[in-house]
Amino acid sequence: MKYFFYLLTFLTSQAIFARPDIENIDYQLFEMQGKQGIKDNQGNVLIPAQYEELGWSEGDFEVVNNVLGFRLNNTWGLISLQNEIIAQPAYTQLYPGNRGLLIAAVKGKVSQRDFLGVVSTEGKVVLPFKYASVKLADLRAIVASKPGRYYMYGVVDLGDKVIIPLEYKDITVLGGLRYAVKNFDGKTAIFNDKGKQIIDFSLDSISSFRNNLAIIYDNHLRGLIDAQGQVIAPLGSKDFKISDGEAKQLSFNEWKVLDNKNNAIGSYNFDRLKIYDTSRMQVHANGKSWLINKAGDALTPQNYTDLGTEEGGHFAFKNGGLWGMMKSGGDLLISARFDSVFLFEDMIYAREKVGGIYKWSLYDGFGVKKSNHYYDNIRERTHYFFPVSRQGYWGFIDRAGEEVIHCVYDDVSPFEEGMAVVKFHGETGIIDKFGSWVVLPQKANVEIVNSQYYLTRKGKMTTLKSFEEGTVYFTENKVEVKENYLLEHLSEGGLWKIDFEGRIFNSLGEDRYQEVRPPSEGFYAAKIDGKYGFIDSQNRLRIANRYDEVGPFQEGLAAFKLLGRWGFLDKRERIIIQPSYNSSSTFKNGLAIVSNDKGKGLINLTGEPVCSFEYDDIHRQDNDRFLVTKAGKSGLISNTGKLLINAKYDELRDLNNGFAIVKKFGKYGLVNIHGVDVIPVMYDQLIYDSFNDQYLAMKKSEWENVQLP
Numbered sequence: 001m002k003y004f005f006y007l008l009t010f011l012t013s014q015a016i017f018a019r020p021d022i023e024n025i026d027y028q029l030f031e032m033q034g035k036q037g038i039k040d041n042q043g044n045v046l047i048p049a050q051y052e053e054l055g056w057s058e059g060d061f062e063v064v065n066n067v068l069g070f071r072l073n074n075t076w077g078l079i080s081l082q083n084e085i086i087a088q089p090a091y092t093q094l095y096p097g098n099r100g101l102l103i104a105a106v107k108g109k110v111s112q113r114d115f116l117g118v119v120s121t122e123g124k125v126v127l128p129f130k131y132a133s134v135k136l137a138d139l140r141a142i143v144a145s146k147p148g149r150y151y152m153y154g155v156v157d158l159g160d161k162v163i164i165p166l167e168y169k170d171i172t173v174l175g176g177l178r179y180a181v182k183n184f185d186g187k188t189a190i191f192n193d194k195g196k197q198i199i200d201f202s203l204d205s206i207s208s209f210r211n212n213l214a215i216i217y218d219n220h221l222r223g224l225i226d227a228q229g230q231v232i233a234p235l236g237s238k239d240f241k242i243s244d245g246e247a248k249q250l251s252f253n254e255w256k257v258l259d260n261k262n263n264a265i266g267s268y269n270f271d272r273l274k275i276y277d278t279s280r281m282q283v284h285a286n287g288k289s290w291l292i293n294k295a296g297d298a299l300t301p302q303n304y305t306d307l308g309t310e311e312g313g314h315f316a317f318k319n320g321g322l323w324g325m326m327k328s329g330g331d332l333l334i335s336a337r338f339d340s341v342f343l344f345e346d347m348i349y350a351r352e353k354v355g356g357i358y359k360w361s362l363y364d365g366f367g368v369k370k371s372n373h374y375y376d377n378i379r380e381r382t383h384y385f386f387p388v389s390r391q392g393y394w395g396f397i398d399r400a401g402e403e404v405i406h407c408v409y410d411d412v413s414p415f416e417e418g419m420a421v422v423k424f425h426g427e428t429g430i431i432d433k434f435g436s437w438v439v440l441p442q443k444a445n446v447e448i449v450n451s452q453y454y455l456t457r458k459g460k461m462t463t464l465k466s467f468e469e470g471t472v473y474f475t476e477n478k479v480e481v482k483e484n485y486l487l488e489h490l491s492e493g494g495l496w497k498i499d500f501e502g503r504i505f506n507s508l509g510e511d512r513y514q515e516v517r518p519p520s521e522g523f524y525a526a527k528i529d530g531k532y533g534f535i536d537s538q539n540r541l542r543i544a545n546r547y548d549e550v551g552p553f554q555e556g557l558a559a560f561k562l563l564g565r566w567g568f569l570d571k572r573e574r575i576i577i578q579p580s581y582n583s584s585s586t587f588k589n590g591l592a593i594v595s596n597d598k599g600k601g602l603i604n605l606t607g608e609p610v611c612s613f614e615y616d617d618i619h620r621q622d623n624d625r626f627l628v629t630k631a632g633k634s635g636l637i638s639n640t641g642k643l644l645i646n647a648k649y650d651e652l653r654d655l656n657n658g659f660a661i662v663k664k665f666g667k668y669g670l671v672n673i674h675g676v677d678v679i680p681v682m683y684d685q686l687i688y689d690s691f692n693d694q695y696l697a698m699k700k701s702e703w704e705n706v707q708l709p
Helices: 002-015
Strands: 027-032 035-038 045-051 053-055 065-072 077-081 085-091 093-096 103-106 112-119 126-133 133-137 140-147 153-157 162-168 170-173 178-182 188-192 197-203 213-218 221-226 232-236 241-244 246-250 254-258 263-268 274-275 280-285 288-293 314-319 322-327 333-339 342-345 347-354 355-363 386-390 393-399 405-409 419-424 429-434 435-442 443-449 454-458 463-465 468-476 478-481 487-489 493-496 503-509 513-520 523-529 531-535 541-547 549-554 556-561 565-569 574-580 591-595 600-604 617-620 626-630 633-637 641-648 652-656 659-664 667-672 677-683 685-689 692-701
Touching: 027 045, 035 053, 045 053, 045 065, 065 085, 077 093, 085 103, 103 133, 112 133, 112 178, 126 133, 126 140, 140 162, 140 170, 153 170, 162 170, 162 178, 213 232, 213 241, 232 241, 232 246, 232 314, 274 685, 314 333, 314 342, 314 347, 322 342, 322 347, 333 342, 333 347, 333 574, 386 405, 405 419, 419 435, 419 443, 429 443, 513 549, 523 541, 523 549, 531 549, 556 574, 574 685, 591 617, 626 641, 633 652, 641 652, 641 659, 659 677, 667 685, 677 685, 677 692
Parallel strands: none
Antiparallel strands: 027 035, 035 045, 053 065, 065 077, 077 085, 093 103, 103 112, 112 126, 133 140, 140 153, 153 162, 170 178, 178 188, 188 197, 213 221, 221 232, 241 246, 254 263, 254 692, 274 280, 280 288, 314 322, 322 333, 342 347, 347 355, 386 393, 393 405, 419 429, 429 435, 443 454, 454 463, 463 468, 478 487, 487 493, 493 503, 513 523, 523 531, 531 541, 549 556, 556 565, 565 574, 591 600, 617 626, 626 633, 633 641, 652 659, 659 667, 667 677, 685 692
């Protein structure tokens, strides 16, 4: 006790002069014959130039309590500015700590490792030389031993009494005589300077103290404590701001669950959320994402930073910038160590860095690795084979990861009809599922048509060939492969259908046809001499080529353009609606969208207006209602032209359930199909849960003052 009293008296007196902020104004280092010495600012030599180095083994040059270190024969000692040796050179390390104390190290006799301790500027040992690490913190020292691979940290006083046992992964000073202590599970607790645990090991981390306050972190949650370790605000907030004399708290956004009568059903507090299915939602909070049920209970781990879309009962998840795979219930399949991971059918594709290069592997749905090699690329499976490339060459592996066709090809296509087109030494051929040649490599592009035929294309020449009998048909015209025939584009503008035996069985055009479009209600729009008309499947001209443009037939009518105006005609070329419109859509359910000089409107099959022509745009919806836009605002009309919702909203989304989500002045709400407010337009976001016929209405949280004690 008497020793401790003397030590405390010594430290108090030394603290008055502790570590002055000297920028070498009063003292100058000088060298002579490779040795260092010190002069004062008048040039008087204080310490002769006879030392290898003056200063400290770490940090900048400074004088502490009128002393500094000197190096001689690669070891350090202490010397005063009066050139008096205070401690003989015996230390492998020597540098300032705080309160006039110095951290020093000596070499172990057996291990030859450095063992650190603390000495005073008078050369007296304050902490014995037995630690692997020492950091002074006021009247305490954070020390560490290294009994094996890992450092074990603890806290001792300056009498070497253990305050916090040396058994933790890390310890940092928080301020206010508090310590953040991290265990080997990665969780942090708070201890006071007496070694008492104030908060248990439940935290991820703790901020530094500011104005005697610190923020505590547990996954996505934040709380606030004071310097005594008392909880000022429990874990549960999004964030805190600490400034002079005050603290502010930010809660998570509040999401209210509402029915279509604006009755509150429940609420959640997260940054964002997304409806997943009938009973699950994906939520986001402070950079973390997980699934919850309707009661708010977590269904997957809450420490992941992102989740992918569920596929086949599996979720890709992101953690620490890398991706892994888990089951929908949260059970881990593949740990997060991949740059990319996705599920295709029942197999998992995963990419990671191997030797600094990204490589792909294949896993089954249980997380078991199947591929025997790392591949540069793995394509989607066809016919139980996966195209893979290794060292610049392609081959195939099966579900078991066996390389059934070795990687020897320049490129490969997916298997079709039990065969695959491959490139080999710059030529193209076809192999079967055993890797045997069906069509030998040749200097032409090869294309599989079906199990009996294939095409070769070389220059302008296209040749249809049978696997059994050889050449069937050839031409220099452009050829398209259809399901049951070839479509040949004649150089003069016509089209021929050719069966797989090489016979021309239908001609869709004559030489004069410049264009023939796909059929609509049995008619083909055809361009002849720069004008459009219609032909039938027998190549008969049914509607004369007299129009500038035409649309397809729909509900018996086709739009046509003549002299810059649009109208409609029937299949007998009777003009049903005169060409008087600037634009036109096709008819659907008896209505077409047209425009004149006043704006857009609707007409029926007889050409009668269904609504006024006052809109800038009209968009047809699947429910036979029309979204209309006027002066940048959106509204809704019925298929009879009746105005349902005035065009006064910045956004409008018809939910097809008798209600619409609307946005005005940056806020969202709900109106019924007659435009009557149901949920007030006051929320920052509004989501419709179609699975449960409910609404999630969000209000952004705002900063609020924390009541400080």
